Amino acid sequence: MIVGTGLACAILVGGFIFLVAIRVPVAFALGIATIPVVLLELRLTPFIVLDRMFQSYNSFILLAVPFFLLAANLMNSGKVTDRLIEFARVLTGWMPGGLGHVNVAVSMLFAGISGSSTADAAGCGKILIPAMQREGYDTRFAVAITACSSVMGVIIPPSILMVVWGGIMQVSVGALFLGGAIPGLMIGLALMATVYGYAKVCDYPIAGRPTLADFWSALKGASLAMLTPIFVIGGIVGGIVTPTESAIIAAGYALILGMFVYRTVKPRDLGFIFYDTARFAAISLFAIGTASAFGWMLSFYNVPRLIVGTMTALEFGPFGTAIVIAALFLIFGLFIDAIPTIIILGTVLMPVAQTAGIDPIAFAIIGIVSLAFGLVTPPYGLCLLISAAIGGLNVVQVMRDVAIILLPMLVILLLIIAFPEITLWLPKTLMPGAFR
Structure with missing residues (x-):
């Protein structure tokens, strides 16, 4: 039989939701829903599913x-995190x-090295949560600030999500890295302001007043x-290496630091x-494959075209469309890992953003920042689950503090939507060729 668009969409989306609801892993649910x-x-x-996966x-x-x-695993195993914490x-x-400020600052520093929020x-978290408890x-609060600050790992460059986004959407990864720098810094400062407020209300102590010798050491x-990050981002922006080559350099450099300089990796x-x-990596890449097959199936039945037509008819304008896009990413991020969401939802919404006049780089940063919230919000909330496990708490116990800490981050997301030049200024200045 010839399956119509409505029936196909109902089977694909309904089947996927059902499979996730009965606890089938998302990567498998995406593939099984196409059958x-x-x-x-x-x-x-x-064979079309396997073909799309391999492509x-x-x-x-x-x-x-x-x-x-x-690179992130080598940095963690090589005790590099300890040195970053001391500097923070x-x-x-x-x-x-x-220590709350140290938590945020070290996440910003580590984000510039690893590109992974879970790392x-x-x-x-293994170091700072017990230290804050003592x-x-x-x-x-210790669990909530650790989880929320870790999301900067996918926003401050380099970022694994930006690499995946650039590869799937054919957008300059270097420009995406630059586009995430200022929003990431703004989120870091917003989190530090929140920590300051907590410290004043709860009378939290200072961690010590360093001397010049302490700073130099x-x-x-x-x-x-x-x-x-200088090697990685500088190499890409300067056109010296590709994103893949820069990742290899980062891993090689981390190996040299761990084994031969610090001698902490045996x-x-x-x-x-x-x-x-x-x-x-296998989990991430398998999810990319099944999500690509699922996304191709939606495209085969013209679902993206229908969504573009519907949203164009509603005439939201650039700001309204960006708000809707952010809301969709926020909702999907609650239930699905960021990488499959980028492939399924990002490819569907890309034409919508283009029709509304939203720059591809601004669209990408809105999507990635929105998805970052999903790392600390149940039921997915992987960073929250990791931090809560380290702190010995149930996720429900920390949700009030997570909600308070997320509020200023949500304000930053709204600012990025309202003023896209926050995202675009740095890539336009340093990589103008990415906009031609």
Whole structure:
């Protein structure tokens, strides 16, 4: 039989929602949901799903994903996080709520190295949450600020999500990296302002007043690690390397630091590091494959065209369309991992954004910042789950503090939507060729 658009959409979306509801992993649910349509539709064969999956893997840029994950794992295993925490402590620990500020500052520093929010939550949380508990901070606050600050890992460049977005949407990854820098910095400052408010209300202590010698010692300890974003972003923006090559450089540099400079990574550690990296990379890349097959099926039945036509007829304008786009990403991010959401929802909404006159880079940053909220909001909330597990709490116990901390982040998202030049100024200045 020839399956109509409405029936196909109902089967695909309904099947996916049902499978997720019965706890089938998202990556598998996306692939399984396509099977009934393939079996019913005379124009399709079962091999089309596998073909679309393998075509999605045939992308040089996606090789950057496992290498950025490897760099993050090597940095965590090499105790680089400790050096970044010490540097963050001398920079911000003198303020009221010192360890809370350190938590935010180290997430900003680590984000510039790893590109992974989950690596940030795990690596920094294991050290800072127990430290904050010992200093008398409410465990709920310690868990909430760790989880919320870790989302900067996918916003401040380099970012794995930006690499995936650039590869799928054919947008300059270098321009995306630059576009995320100022919003990421604004979110960091908003989080520090929130920590200051908590410190005044709850009378949290300072972490110490550093001397010039302390600052110099901490800077020397962290300086080599902080060169990583210069190599990665500078190489891409300067046109010297591709995103994939920059990820390989980051991983190689992290390996040299861990094994030969700091000597905190031993040869016997490499087996587990490589295994852990391969496991997480396989999960991400498999999700990319099944999401690509699911997204192609939606395109085959002209679902994106119908959505574009509907939203164009409603005449929201650029600001209204951007608000709707952000809301959709926020809702999807509650239930689905960011990478499949980018492939399914991002490809569908890209024509909508273009029709409304929203720049592709501004659209990307709106989508990525919106998806970052999903990392700390149930039921998905992977960074929140990691942080809560470290703190020994149930997710429900920390939701009030998470909601309070997310409010200023939501204000930053609205500012990015209302004033797209916040996102576009840096890439337009340093990479004008990306806009031609």
